[in-house]
Amino acid sequence: xxxxxxxxLRRGDTGGRCGCRCGRPDPVRARCPQLQEIVFxxxxxxxxxxxxxxxxxxxxxxxxxxxxxxxxxxxxxxEEGSQDYFSLFRHQMLCDVDQVTAVRFILRQPSPVWxxxxxxxxxxxxxxxxxxxxxxxxxxxxxxxxxxxxxxPDPEKVSTExxxxxxLTEVIRARQAAARIGxxxxxxxxxxxxLSYT
Amino acid sequence: xxxxEKRRAAAAPAAGSGLGxxxxxxxxxxxxxxxxEFLLQAGVTAMVREALLKVLEARPEEPVSxxxxxxxxxxxxxxxxxxxxxxxxxxLPQRLARALWYVRLAHHSHRTAFNNNMGMxxxxxxxxGRRKRPGVDGRLYSELLRRICRPGxxxxxxxxxxxxxxxxxxxxxxxxxxxxYGVLTCFVLLEFAAKAGTLYDVLDGGSGPADKRVCQxxxxxxxxxxxxxxxxxxxxxxxxxxxxxxxxLALAMDRAxxxxxxxxxxxxxxxxxxxxxLFVAKVKPID
Numbered sequence: 001x002x003x004x005x006x007x008x009l010r011r012g013d014t015g016g017r018c019g020c021r022c023g024r025p026d027p028v029r030a031r032c033p034q035l036q037e038i039v040f041x042x043x044x045x046x047x048x049x050x051x052x053x054x055x056x057x058x059x060x061x062x063x064x065x066x067x068x069x070x071x072x073x074x075x076x077x078x079e080e081g082s083q084d085y086f087s088l089f090r091h092q093m094l095c096d097v098d099q100v101t102a103v104r105f106i107l108r109q110p111s112p113v114w115x116x117x118x119x120x121x122x123x124x125x126x127x128x129x130x131x132x133x134x135x136x137x138x139x140x141x142x143x144x145x146x147x148x149x150x151x152x153p154d155p156e157k158v159s160t161e162x163x164x165x166x167x168l169t170e171v172i173r174a175r176q177a178a179a180r181i182g183x184x185x186x187x188x189x190x191x192x193x194x195l196s197y198t
Numbered sequence: 199x200x201x202x203e204k205r206r207a208a209a210a211p212a213a214g215s216g217l218g219x220x221x222x223x224x225x226x227x228x229x230x231x232x233x234x235e236f237l238l239q240a241g242v243t244a245m246v247r248e249a250l251l252k253v254l255e256a257r258p259e260e261p262v263s264x265x266x267x268x269x270x271x272x273x274x275x276x277x278x279x280x281x282x283x284x285x286x287x288x289x290l291p292q293r294l295a296r297a298l299w300y301v302r303l304a305h306h307s308h309r310t311a312f313n314n315n316m317g318m319x320x321x322x323x324x325x326x327g328r329r330k331r332p333g334v335d336g337r338l339y340s341e342l343l344r345r346i347c348r349p350g351x352x353x354x355x356x357x358x359x360x361x362x363x364x365x366x367x368x369x370x371x372x373x374x375x376x377x378x379y380g381v382l383t384c385f386v387l388l389e390f391a392a393k394a395g396t397l398y399d400v401l402d403g404g405s406g407p408a409d410k411r412v413c414q415x416x417x418x419x420x421x422x423x424x425x426x427x428x429x430x431x432x433x434x435x436x437x438x439x440x441x442x443x444x445x446x447l448a449l450a451m452d453r454a455x456x457x458x459x460x461x462x463x464x465x466x467x468x469x470x471x472x473x474x475x476l477f478v479a480k481v482k483p484i485d
Contacts, residue, residue, distance in 0.1 A: 156444050170435075176482055
């Protein structure tokens with residue numbers, strides 16, 4: 001729901017290429033007042049700090065740091081973690097992230113090996129956006145040995161057979177005929193509009 | 199199988215006089231000395247290689263009987279084999295029998311082999327004797343499907359329901375793709391029915407008829423998984439895998455047993471019929 005502004009590059013003290021980039025997303029005003037989760041893909045950023053601007057009392061706005069030097073690459077000179085996806089949750093933040101009006105990402109890469117670094121595919125989710133109620137979020141049913149009746153058929157075997165039957169229907173679905181006979185009649189009758197004198 | 203046996207007995211003497219003799223005579227006349235040259239000349243090398251390829255494609259459980267069948271068909275279908283009789287094109291029953299043999303050569307999971315054989319069967323059926331109307335018409339196609347299903351484990355009326363969906367009318371020309379789909383569907387139905395039988399064996403626990411409530415619970419679970427969402431493929435697979443896992447099935451069966459204490463049994467025929475009906479419902483009709 002927000003876009004990154006052009007990042008500004010702050011060179012480090014060493015004068016080399018290493019340094020900080022600072023990305024600032026568009027202020028997301030009242031549309032996304034609460035942060036639940038930040039998802040992004042890393043591109044050679046070693047450390048990430050996040051600052052949020054919160055609306056205080058009587059209209060004042062204050063920048064606070066809610067994540068400080070979160071390590072994205074275990075070793076900045078090597079590839080590990082350099083292009084991974086990351087997910088930051090609310091509980092990882094150092095302070096409350098309610099009433100957020102703007103978010104600022106500060107990216108640091110101390111290694112001079114990587115000329116360019118950024119984060120990509122940034123997505124910020126409010127709490128309600130989580131998809132729930134789907135089967136894959138439901139915890140798998142667990143049944144202990146004692147709960148079940150003795151006379152029940154072996155579930156493992158039943159499951160194997162039923163799954164094989166399911167696979168067979170999937171075979172048919174996957175290898176359907178692309179060609180058509182080209183029938184124009186419906187239940188043995190032709191639409192009069194389709195017929196023509198020859 | 200009985201039909202094959204008979205034909206093999208009849209074909210054996212013809213093979214000796216028809217295929218072997220002229221070739222050997224020709225080779226001798228030309229004075230070919232070495233064995234390898236003879237084998238090449240007589241086409242044995244190519245023939246045996248072809249046979250080995252077929253065995254590798256089909257990976258039959260009993261290679262000897264497979265090869266016996268294979269060579270028998272080879273004799274029947276080779277042009278010089280039957281002497282004068284082969285000059286006239288093979289009749290309809292022969293062509294059907296040969297097509298049936300082709301499509302049964304390899305299991306459908308060996309895709310390449312199965313598709314190759316399907317192509318052979320299609321060619322074999324479409325080679326019309328009169329050379330007037332090549333191609334497979336609906337009558338031949340439907341007859342082939344009926345023959346594939348006939349001795350199988352699937353109940354009669356389920357087969358009828360399936361054929362209703364996939365067979366063509368007598369006058370219609372059947373494209374290869376439809377032909378492949380129809381034949382494949384019949385084979386898969388047979389396998390599905392066999393699987394349903396095995397499942398019933400598991401459900402009845404080897405002692406008498408299975409409990410109706412348990413059977414119905416399992417069928418419902420399967421139906422539920424089959425009717426699953428039209429999501430993309432990996433999601434659908436995961437969903438079905440989760441629904442058909444041992445835990446879910448165990449719970450479903452357990453719940454079914456709790457419902458009523460009145461215990462009624464379900465016969466194997468009824469179970470297979472209900473299960474295969476689920477399958478047939480999933481088959482896309484030909485249009």
